[in-house]
Amino acid sequence: MAFYQSIAPWYDQIFPASPMQVKFTAQQLSDLTQKTLLDIGCGTGNLSLLLADAGAQVTGIDLDSEMVKMAQSKAQGRAGLRFQVADMLQISKLFEPQSLDAVVCFGNTLVHLLRSGDILSFFNQSATLLKQGGHLLIQIINYDYVLDEGLDGLPTIENDHIRFERRYEFREQDEMINFKTHLTVKSTKQIIRNSVPLHPIRRDFLKMLLQESGFESIRFFGGFDGSELSERSMPLVISAQKR
Known part of the structure; x- marks a missing residue:
């Protein structure tokens, strides 16, 4: 995507690594050790690297080849961590069914899907890849x-x-x-x-699509600190479990 290609050299300065995202992910999964995670819209790999440092086996995907190259250069020699150029609407082709403990989609990535049917497809594919009780974790803006x-x-x-x-x-x-x-x-x-x-998708519609895709225990937060979502929360963080 040209938007991200143009800012790739400065991506880490705009969006630095966030230990709070790792802490939130670990809290939702109870523990990250040996958990198998897919990081959607991985950018230059900062979150994936931190998740791997915490003990997870991580695959990061992004549509932007330049940012994936940057992520791969950071991951050289690292076990349990890989990056590849891939479309979030094609993830069912990357993994076996019920092989992931979590799908992580932070950084307002989801709303780049402009059709509601595509968001539903992403949720359906995530549900197929997740183990029973596995987590789909999302962060967007509170639209x-x-x-x-x-x-x-x-x-x-x-x-x-x-x-x-x-x-x-x-x-x-x-x-x-x-x-x-x-x-x-x-x-x-x-x-x-x-x-x-x-696509400025609203919370209630997101919840409906998640339920349609077979997710339960859907929780909404006002940030990665686990704070309660309010009407004026800028972030919207979501945790959902596969039935």
Whole structure:
């Protein structure tokens, strides 16, 4: 995807590794040791690396070949960790049924699927690959909050290296959102502008699709710290178990 190819060299500075995501995953699975995980939308591999460090056997997939190359370079010589270019709508071709302990899909990856039928397909394939009682863990933006309040974007990410501005443009014709970004590389003054459509799916509809795919014990959180979801929570974190 051109959107991510253009920001790949600065991806780690925009989205650094998050130990809180690993802690949340470990809490949901009770323990990560020897658990088999699939990391959807792995980017440059930061989460996969941390999960592997915690004892899991991890496969990370992403559509962007440049970011997968970066992830593979980080994983050289590491056992129990691999990365490959793959489509999240084709995961049933990558693994045997009932072979995974968890499918992890963080970083607002899910809403790049613009059709509800594709989201349902992803949930169905995840359910097929998960062992009984296995977990599907998801993090997106809380689009109930975005849509109900008419928010025009997300907080700007800024550090010593980059400034990453994020804006929303609502599309009334198909109820999608254009996600517009403005990346400034401070060392070179380079500016990279992008736009990509997103599917602002609401919580209740997500719950319905998860139930249709055979998931239960569906829980919603307001962050990776396990906090209660509120109307004004910006993140929406989901934990669901296969029946």
